[in-house]
Amino acid sequence: MSTRSSLLPAGTPREAFREMVRYETRLALRIPRGLFAGVFVPTMLLVLFGSIPSTNRPMKVLGGLTYFDVYVPVFLALVIAAIGLIGLPVPLASYREHGILRRLSTTPAPPAWVLAAQLILNLRFVAMELVLLLVVATAGFSLAAPKSPGGLALALALAIAALFSIGLWISAIARTERTAGGLAVACFFPMMYFAGLFYPRAEMAKALVDIGNFTPIGAAVQAIQSALLDGFPPIEPLLVLSAYALIFAALAVRFFRWE
Amino acid sequence: MNTGPAIEVTHLRKSYGTTVAVDDVSFEVAPGEIFGLLGPNGAGKTNTIECAVGLRSPDSGTVRVLGLDPLADRERLHQIVGVQLQASALPGVAKVGEILGLYRSFYPQPADVGVLVRVLGLAGKLNNYYRSLSGGQKQRLSIALALIGRPKIAMLDEMTTGLDPQARRDTWDLIEGVRDRGATIVLVTHSMEEAERLCDRVALLDRGRIVAMDSPAGLAQQAGGSQRVRFVPSGSFDDQLLTRLPEVRGVERHGRHVTVSGSGDLVSAVILALASAGLTAGGLQVESATLEDAFMRLTGRHLDGEGMVPRS
Numbered sequence: 001m002s003t004r005s006s007l008l009p010a011g012t013p014r015e016a017f018r019e020m021v022r023y024e025t026r027l028a029l030r031i032p033r034g035l036f037a038g039v040f041v042p043t044m045l046l047v048l049f050g051s052i053p054s055t056n057r058p059m060k061v062l063g064g065l066t067y068f069d070v071y072v073p074v075f076l077a078l079v080i081a082a083i084g085l086i087g088l089p090v091p092l093a094s095y096r097e098h099g100i101l102r103r104l105s106t107t108p109a110p111p112a113w114v115l116a117a118q119l120i121l122n123l124r125f126v127a128m129e130l131v132l133l134l135v136v137a138t139a140g141f142s143l144a145a146p147k148s149p150g151g152l153a154l155a156l157a158l159a160i161a162a163l164f165s166i167g168l169w170i171s172a173i174a175r176t177e178r179t180a181g182g183l184a185v186a187c188f189f190p191m192m193y194f195a196g197l198f199y200p201r202a203e204m205a206k207a208l209v210d211i212g213n214f215t216p217i218g219a220a221v222q223a224i225q226s227a228l229l230d231g232f233p234p235i236e237p238l239l240v241l242s243a244y245a246l247i248f249a250a251l252a253v254r255f256f257r258w259e
Numbered sequence: 260m261n262t263g264p265a266i267e268v269t270h271l272r273k274s275y276g277t278t279v280a281v282d283d284v285s286f287e288v289a290p291g292e293i294f295g296l297l298g299p300n301g302a303g304k305t306n307t308i309e310c311a312v313g314l315r316s317p318d319s320g321t322v323r324v325l326g327l328d329p330l331a332d333r334e335r336l337h338q339i340v341g342v343q344l345q346a347s348a349l350p351g352v353a354k355v356g357e358i359l360g361l362y363r364s365f366y367p368q369p370a371d372v373g374v375l376v377r378v379l380g381l382a383g384k385l386n387n388y389y390r391s392l393s394g395g396q397k398q399r400l401s402i403a404l405a406l407i408g409r410p411k412i413a414m415l416d417e418m419t420t421g422l423d424p425q426a427r428r429d430t431w432d433l434i435e436g437v438r439d440r441g442a443t444i445v446l447v448t449h450s451m452e453e454a455e456r457l458c459d460r461v462a463l464l465d466r467g468r469i470v471a472m473d474s475p476a477g478l479a480q481q482a483g484g485s486q487r488v489r490f491v492p493s494g495s496f497d498d499q500l501l502t503r504l505p506e507v508r509g510v511e512r513h514g515r516h517v518t519v520s521g522s523g524d525l526v527s528a529v530i531l532a533l534a535s536a537g538l539t540a541g542g543l544q545v546e547s548a549t550l551e552d553a554f555m556r557l558t559g560r561h562l563d564g565e566g567m568v569p570r571s
Binding site for chain 1 (some may be wrong): 312313334337338340342344348349350352353357360361362364365366395404408
């Protein structure tokens with residue numbers, strides 16, 4: 001065996017993996033499935049909202065907050081949801097459906113690299129867009145510095161973990177690109193409703209708010225808003241996000257297939 | 260250095276439910292050899308290849324590729340084996356150059372991409388999206404990806420299916436070039452022309468079994484009727500004039516045409532016999548037996564199927 005293994009060249013997996021991340025990033029920018037909803041839409045909405053004077057007036061119905069205050073957390077959650085639920089799983093399901101993962105599994109690059117590359121590039125997109133939104137909202141408009149920066153980072157990180165896990169689960173159970181897209185959208189819109197994208201949580205019936213608190217994006221908005229405006233977020237939404245992350249990561253691992 | 264066979268398949272068996280896809284297949288491929296798996300659709304060729312590259316696990320039997328177990332040593336195997344699969348896709352929005360760049364990065368000593376794309380006629384396509392390529396261009400890209408890592412072994416499934424005759428000949432030249440630098444090549448094909456042109460040895464597969472294995476010429480010999488002579492005689496004669504010759508096995512008449520099958524020095528025997536009767540053979544044609552004949556004789560069935568390359 002040792003004589004034979006000397007026949008085998010030493011690979012350069014690190015460089016090859018970097019190349020794969022670059023390649024997948026280029027492709028993701030070329031068909032911006034999740035990026036349209038996850039980068040373009042939130043940025044546009046934030047700028048629109050920030051530019052309308054009335055959204056910066058404290059409102060009694062919002063408990064003295066401005067519409068801008070209430071919507072910044074929703075836009076942040078929108079970024080995470082769109083990229084995690086659509087941007088991450090749809091290409092993976094497409095690659096499996098079209099035999100692209102199977103083709104890769106006959107090269108020295110394990111198909112798990114594609115999964116890792118997708119995770120990395122989508123995390124990068126999320127991180128860049130979250131930072132961009134926070135900077136624009138703070139520097140360009142009326143968002144105050146977060147009350148609890150550490151709490152904000154934790155809330156965002158747990159929200160990313162929860163939504164990316166659900167995205168991976170979608171990529172695990174969807175046999176085709178079309179199913180993955182349908183499932184992603186079927187998760188995305190109800191979740192965004194409970195998160196207060198269509199009208200603010202403060203104006204919802206209490207029952208809807210309670211349900212929303214147990215949805216991943218609802219919990220994310222709750223935790224992000226607390227960290228921005230009040231201080232370290234309460235434990236409940238953080239626990240909800242952690243539970244989603246763990247359960248759906250486990251389901252994704254259990255059901256993921258390469259072919 | 261590895262001095263044993265490049266590929267060693269022993270009693271390979273693979274079934275799906277009650278359908279036996281590969282039934283007790285054994286063969287060895289020597290280093291530097293071009294080995295063909297030839298047979299009709301459903302003969303088990305692709306399953307055999309997929310077991311050899313670790314995409315399927317055999318029910319029983321063993322496969323060794325340069326001494327490696329395709330399943331247990333998958334990762335190391337894939338560094339030295341280039342594979343072209345029959346059905347494999349690439350992302351439609353990826354450009355040809357990007358795909359080549361990605362696959363190139365997987366291997367420590369990749370082939371010269373410029374040379375590869377020139378030979379395969381893809382040099383002008385590097386900026387084209389994969390989805391915009393024609394079927395033949397996709398096929399050629401797939402061949403390029405199989406060869407880009409300078410594999411010690413290349414396994415190519417239906418390599419030239421869908422290529423036009425010129426592209427097919429260029430691809431054959433390319434494969435011969437790859438072999439000349441020392442690689443071992445396994446071709447899955449149902450093109451007899453391809454097998455006869457390229458392969459040092461061919462295994463004929465039918466319904467999961469190897470029915471014969473030899474050089475293309477050797478297989479044709481095995482088929483017995485190694486030659487056929489066809490002509491229009493200058494006058495009438497009795498079949499006995501020819502059938503009594505030891506070289507002749509059979510005589511058939513189609514209108515004015517006479518076809519004589521047999522072996523040995525068939526042509527001169529026939530011409531001499533005709534001359535002795537005062538006759539000449541007009542429009543004389545000589546045909547050697549082909550792999551098709553060998554397959555027919557061994558299985559009683561035609562070696563055809565979709566995508567078969569018609570013989571000109």
